[in-house]
Amino acid sequence: MTQTQRNSSKADCESTVETLKLLSIPGFYESIKEADKQIAQGETYSLDEVFDQIPTTRASKNKL
Structure with missing residues (x-):
């Protein structure tokens, strides 16, 4: 067995x-399986829709 085969x-x-975990x-x-079904039915979000929902600034520690 070569080194490449071992690696x-x-x-x-x-x-x-990792897959088993x-x-x-x-x-x-x-x-x-549910996600695959939703994708097949076109129930998806665009990147713009996803990233528009992410706050652009972090709350300061004082506000938490």
């Missing part, structure tokens, strides 16, 4: 572990 195998293993979160897979 690739390690990366594949790490990716699989995500899929072990209760409701995660269902939320992804």
Whole structure:
């Protein structure tokens, strides 16, 4: 096995572990399926709609 193959195998293993971690979160897979359904139905937001809702300034610590 070459060094490149070892690095690739390690990366594949790490990716699989991360995927399994995500899929072990209760409701995660269902939320992804629901999001796919919403996208297919055109229920999406444009970048402008998303970023228009983000405050452009942070509240100072005194106001929190």
